[in-house]
Amino acid sequence: MNLSVTEWLIAAALLTLALLLGAITGAWAAMLLGATLIWGALQYRELAALKRWAERPLTRPESRLTSWRNLSEPLFDSLNASRRRTSRVLHRFRGLRVLIDALPDATVIVDRAGEIQDFNLAAKERLRLRDSDRGLDLAALVRQPDFVALIRGTRSDRLIEFASPFDEECRFEARRIVIDDDYVLLLVRDVSQLNRLLTMRQEFIANVSHELRTPLTVVIGYLEAMSSDDIDLDTLRQLLAKLAPPTARMRSLVDDLLLLSRLEASPPPALEDLDVVDVGTVIRGCVAEGRALSEGRHRFETDVDPSVHLLAIEPEIHSAVLNMVTNAVRYSPNGGTVRVTWQCTADGARLAVRDQGLGIAPEHRERITERFYRVDLAKARVRGGTGLGLAIVKHVLKRHHSVLRVDSELGRGSTFYCEFPESQLDFQPAPPVPGPSGPSLDEAAS
Amino acid sequence: MSRAHISEQFDAELNKVRSLLMEMGSQVELQLQNAVRALIGHDIELAAQVRAADDRVNRLEVEIDEHCVQIIALRQPAASDLRTLVSVMKASTDLERVGDEASRIAKMAQAVAGMDYPADQYRDFRQMAELTKAIVVRSLDAFARQDVDTATTVITEDEAIDDAYGAMVRSQVSLMHQDGASIDRAMNVIWAARALERIGDHAKNISEYVVFLVKGKDVRHSAKQRP
Numbered sequence: 001m002n003l004s005v006t007e008w009l010i011a012a013a014l015l016t017l018a019l020l021l022g023a024i025t026g027a028w029a030a031m032l033l034g035a036t037l038i039w040g041a042l043q044y045r046e047l048a049a050l051k052r053w054a055e056r057p058l059t060r061p062e063s064r065l066t067s068w069r070n071l072s073e074p075l076f077d078s079l080n081a082s083r084r085r086t087s088r089v090l091h092r093f094r095g096l097r098v099l100i101d102a103l104p105d106a107t108v109i110v111d112r113a114g115e116i117q118d119f120n121l122a123a124k125e126r127l128r129l130r131d132s133d134r135g136l137d138l139a140a141l142v143r144q145p146d147f148v149a150l151i152r153g154t155r156s157d158r159l160i161e162f163a164s165p166f167d168e169e170c171r172f173e174a175r176r177i178v179i180d181d182d183y184v185l186l187l188v189r190d191v192s193q194l195n196r197l198l199t200m201r202q203e204f205i206a207n208v209s210h211e212l213r214t215p216l217t218v219v220i221g222y223l224e225a226m227s228s229d230d231i232d233l234d235t236l237r238q239l240l241a242k243l244a245p246p247t248a249r250m251r252s253l254v255d256d257l258l259l260l261s262r263l264e265a266s267p268p269p270a271l272e273d274l275d276v277v278d279v280g281t282v283i284r285g286c287v288a289e290g291r292a293l294s295e296g297r298h299r300f301e302t303d304v305d306p307s308v309h310l311l312a313i314e315p316e317i318h319s320a321v322l323n324m325v326t327n328a329v330r331y332s333p334n335g336g337t338v339r340v341t342w343q344c345t346a347d348g349a350r351l352a353v354r355d356q357g358l359g360i361a362p363e364h365r366e367r368i369t370e371r372f373y374r375v376d377l378a379k380a381r382v383r384g385g386t387g388l389g390l391a392i393v394k395h396v397l398k399r400h401h402s403v404l405r406v407d408s409e410l411g412r413g414s415t416f417y418c419e420f421p422e423s424q425l426d427f428q429p430a431p432p433v434p435g436p437s438g439p440s441l442d443e444a445a446s
Numbered sequence: 447m448s449r450a451h452i453s454e455q456f457d458a459e460l461n462k463v464r465s466l467l468m469e470m471g472s473q474v475e476l477q478l479q480n481a482v483r484a485l486i487g488h489d490i491e492l493a494a495q496v497r498a499a500d501d502r503v504n505r506l507e508v509e510i511d512e513h514c515v516q517i518i519a520l521r522q523p524a525a526s527d528l529r530t531l532v533s534v535m536k537a538s539t540d541l542e543r544v545g546d547e548a549s550r551i552a553k554m555a556q557a558v559a560g561m562d563y564p565a566d567q568y569r570d571f572r573q574m575a576e577l578t579k580a581i582v583v584r585s586l587d588a589f590a591r592q593d594v595d596t597a598t599t600v601i602t603e604d605e606a607i608d609d610a611y612g613a614m615v616r617s618q619v620s621l622m623h624q625d626g627a628s629i630d631r632a633m634n635v636i637w638a639a640r641a642l643e644r645i646g647d648h649a650k651n652i653s654e655y656v657v658f659l660v661k662g663k664d665v666r667h668s669a670k671q672r673p
Contacts, residue, residue, distance in 0.1 A: 143472030
């Protein structure tokens with residue numbers, strides 16, 4: 001270490017002073033020793049300052065002597081550099097941690113023995129892991145035989161599905177990915193929702209096939225009868241006439257299916273695509289069709305406010321109302337009254353179809369808008385209908401920002417209704433005729 | 447607690463028996479869950495599956511015993527290693543019994559499957575089964591985590607199952623009084639509930655081994671003296 005000019009000067013001054021005093025007093029040795037002690041004390045003060053700084057090296061060290069400064073400054077600089085590096089690494093690490101925790105799949109890294117190395121937030125929730133579980137055997141904490149086998153790598157497939165050991169309703173899908181010789185990554189995904197959808201699709205396909213097969217079987221039966229050689233023209237005509245109902249049934253089923261898939265697939269209609277629908281006219285048309293279906297077995301009443309029009313897509317509203325009316329006919333005993341109303345309410349308008357039919361038990365109410373859902377499967381065939389009616393109604397209403405609701409009492413009848421907000425209505429000037437706009441009673445013929 | 451031994455092989459052997467026990471635990475938990483589902487859902491197939499799978503549990507118990515005996519003979523373990531081996535062996539016996547009881551429930555499930563559904567849809571039984579499953583899961587969790595706190599709460603919670611069992615017996619008996627035709631089913635349900643109650647006892651035992659394993663203290667048969 002090279003001493004700086006000041007230090008040389010101090011040393012020289014001390015030495016000169018010692019020699020001078022030595023010459024005066026004659027105590028050479030004592031004077032030289034004194035000078036050395038002062039020099040030592042100076043150095044010791046610097047050393048102590050450096051030690052104090054080293055205990056808390058946050059600020060720049062204050063070394064007065066240059067040779068000491070030459071030592072402490074580079075120390076401080078390299079310390080600072082390493083601090084900056086650490087904070088950069090820490091920052092990146094935190095970023096990665098956030099990223100990993102944001103992953104929706106439970107992610108766990110285990111070593112070859114199956115001991116937990118690290119995991120993310122989703123794993124904490126889904127696999128009920130705790131921070132203190134690092135180093136424990138994952139298979140001991142998530143105990144499901146298939147999953148245990150997956151962790152241990154004792155099975156050939158790297159993707160399994162199993163019921164969550166924590167919640168029977170939950171289905172998990174787990175995947176094993178070997179990272180390197182030492183570590184294995186396990187990803188666990190919640191597939192309950194997906195599974196439910198798959199089941200629904202399978203059920204739907206099974207239902208459609210079944211619904212189509214029944215009339216088809218009838219058609220095939222008649223066709224076989226027709227193809228016999230000794231058949232006369234009259235019988236042939238009779239048989240041909242019998243082909244009409246099952247084929248009509250198949251067509252209505254296919255029509256409903258197409259309508260339903262179109263409703264589901266297309267986005268909600270834009271404002272400029274909407275018609276001003278005269279709901280009263282729609283209702284009259286549907287009631288006429290309902291009357292035809294009823295063949296005089298039911299009474300029909302309508303109570304319509306003709307001044308309220310609806311901004312909607314006319315054919316869709318028509319099929320919704322028609323389905324509600326024909327449902328009411330199908331599920332009412334003979335002589336029952338079907339009442340269709342279209343009236344203003346406090347904040348919009350309400351469309352309702354009331355029947356005096358069987359009513360719907362509470363446990364079925366949630367599910368009646370599901371496709372092919374039948375309250376009474378045995379009688380469904382007799383009543384007719386495709387089983388898609390209420391599903392169509394539900395989707396039409398959803399596209400028009402409304403919801404199908406049901407009030408029902410078992411054995412007394414049901415009211416299916418929906419409400420439209422004022423923003424979707426169009427108020428027409430009241431028609432000049434026929435007198436007061438009270439309810440117009442309208443009875444079935446015969 | 448698992449300090450490294452000079453011999454890494456020894457550590458590996460100890461880990462092996464621990465993980466075998468947990469594998470057995472996972473199997474038993476599934477058996478119990480399926481047995482209960484089979485009974486509630488009148489599912490004969492699932493019940494048969496549960497009874498068939500009991501064999502796997504029994505095989506695991508034998509395997510664990512063999513490993514433990516071999517380690518004791520070759521390594522002459524002491525202190526916490528010995529406690530680990532002893533508690534793994536004892537816990538495996540209890541787990542095997544839980545498996546047996548699950549088979550018993552499956553047997554009852556097969557018996558009731560042909561009968562009418564009860565009016566209460568097995569509500570009491572379902573509740574008791576939930577309690578029992580939870581206690582089994584928690585005692586195995588406590589074993590895996592060497593968690594004395596959980597273990598001690600499990601030991602006291604076992605009483606809730608005993609109470610539920612008492613209540614179930616009473617309600618089934620009153621059902622039998624009201625309706626003679628329900629006796630067959632009610633008897634089977636009582637047997638199944640009895641199996642659940644026993645499973646609760648085994649789970650409690652496992653928790654007691656956890657306390658023994660971690661603290662080296664035997665807390666069996668001392669429930670009343672504990673503060």
